Amino acid sequence: MTLLILGGTGTLGRQIVRKALENGFQVRCIVRNKRAANFLKEWGAELVYGDLTLPETLPLSFQGVTAIIDASTTKSEDNTELINVDWYGKLIVIELAKYTQIKRFIFLSILNSEKYPYITLMQMKYRVEKLIKNSGIPFTIFKYAGFFQALINQYAIPILEQKPILITVESPTIAYIDTQDAAFFCIKSLSIKETQNKTLATGSSQAWKSEEIIELCEKLSGQKAKTQLISIFLLKVLRQITGFFDWSLKISDRLAFIEVINNTQNFTSSIQYTYSILDINPKEVLELDFYFREYFEMMLNTLENLTAGQIKKTKTSLI
Numbered sequence: 001m002t003l004l005i006l007g008g009t010g011t012l013g014r015q016i017v018r019k020a021l022e023n024g025f026q027v028r029c030i031v032r033n034k035r036a037a038n039f040l041k042e043w044g045a046e047l048v049y050g051d052l053t054l055p056e057t058l059p060l061s062f063q064g065v066t067a068i069i070d071a072s073t074t075k076s077e078d079n080t081e082l083i084n085v086d087w088y089g090k091l092i093v094i095e096l097a098k099y100t101q102i103k104r105f106i107f108l109s110i111l112n113s114e115k116y117p118y119i120t121l122m123q124m125k126y127r128v129e130k131l132i133k134n135s136g137i138p139f140t141i142f143k144y145a146g147f148f149q150a151l152i153n154q155y156a157i158p159i160l161e162q163k164p165i166l167i168t169v170e171s172p173t174i175a176y177i178d179t180q181d182a183a184f185f186c187i188k189s190l191s192i193k194e195t196q197n198k199t200l201a202t203g204s205s206q207a208w209k210s211e212e213i214i215e216l217c218e219k220l221s222g223q224k225a226k227t228q229l230i231s232i233f234l235l236k237v238l239r240q241i242t243g244f245f246d247w248s249l250k251i252s253d254r255l256a257f258i259e260v261i262n263n264t265q266n267f268t269s270s271i272q273y274t275y276s277i278l279d280i281n282p283k284e285v286l287e288l289d290f291y292f293r294e295y296f297e298m299m300l301n302t303l304e305n306l307t308a309g310q311i312k313k314t315k316t317s318l319i
């Protein structure tokens with residue numbers, strides 16, 4: 001079975017490629033830069049050049065494909081680029097999937113995408129979800145609140161570097177997920193018929209508040225965080241003000257995102273449904289405290305070795 005993966009070089013995409021290869025799939029990846037994606041080839045994947053903004057580069061890679069996992073998205077600050085990749089690019093991919101009679105289309109989306117049409121990325125995600133559902137292609141859509149990996153930049157690094165962290169006063173509890181587990185869920189869904197034509201909320205079973213994550217990082221790093229509190233109300237006001245100006249659209253989007261992840265009350269029960277349909281034991285899913293413990297141990301060891309090396313170097317130069 002040949003699996004076509006879009007976004008295989010990305011944070012989640014590379015874990016999907018690895019898991020798919022481990023599970024014996026033939027994996028073909030559409031990549032923009034073959035040299036940068038060479039690690040995927042070394043793992044055993046086939047690389048085909050393709051760019052979602054260049055439709056003519058896409059059809060060739062669909063030959064002989066049984067299923068598609070689309071983990072691509074743009075992080076571009078430019079709205080036109082976002083629409084080109086996350087909307088027009090996807091239109092072509094869905095048309096090609098229809099034409100080549102793909103047996104399963106796995107699309108990765110964001111939690112609550114349907115509720116925020118004024119955020120461009122959310123609107124694009126929701127539109128693509130609708131398009132796939134109406135396409136007649138057998139599909140599975142996974143929706144995430146966020147990945148553990150993103151929390152490193154958000155909390156761990158600022159704490160280690162003694163930089164300020166902005167959190168909202170009305171802190172929600174959010175179930176993040178490790179990308180290795182998210183990848184496992186995707187690959188497993190391919191062999192479970194009941195996941196066909198389903199939209200599945202995905203996270204680890206324990207949800208965390210921002211304060212709890214900060215407390216955990218402080219404990220593991222031995223450093224005190226410089227936390228700054230802001231209310232969601234103030235963020236909304238700021239969004240309304242900044243939303244008037246084109247140049248600040250991205251600021252507006254970012255603020256709205258904070259509101260999105262602050263609206264995840266029913267998420268936990270949906271996650272239980274995902275575990276049951278995929279027959280996954282929640283105890284086997286990595287929890288955030290374990291992930292952070294490993295991260296800080298590794299970082300603190302590296303820093304200790306660097307400092308020891310520096311002292312040795314200074315002593316030698318003094319002799």
Ligand SMILES: NC(=O)c1ccc[n+]([C@@H]2O[C@H](COP(=O)([O-])OP(=O)(O)OC[C@H]3O[C@@H](n4cnc5c(N)ncnc54)[C@H](OP(=O)(O)O)[C@@H]3O)[C@@H](O)[C@H]2O)c1
Nearest residue numbers: 007008009010011012032051052072073108109144146147
């Ligand atoms: N990160 C999160 O916390 C989060 C939360 C909720 C949902 N999600 C969703 O999960 C999925 C994976 O997210 P991620 O964080 O792993 O993404 P990511 O690290 O930003 O990776 C994006 C991938 O898309 C590829 N890509 C970008 N523009 C392209 C183009 N024009 N043509 C072809 N490929 C292109 C990139 O390739 P290059 O290497 O060439 O740039 C990269 O492989 C996405 O659908 C995202 O919306 C993520």
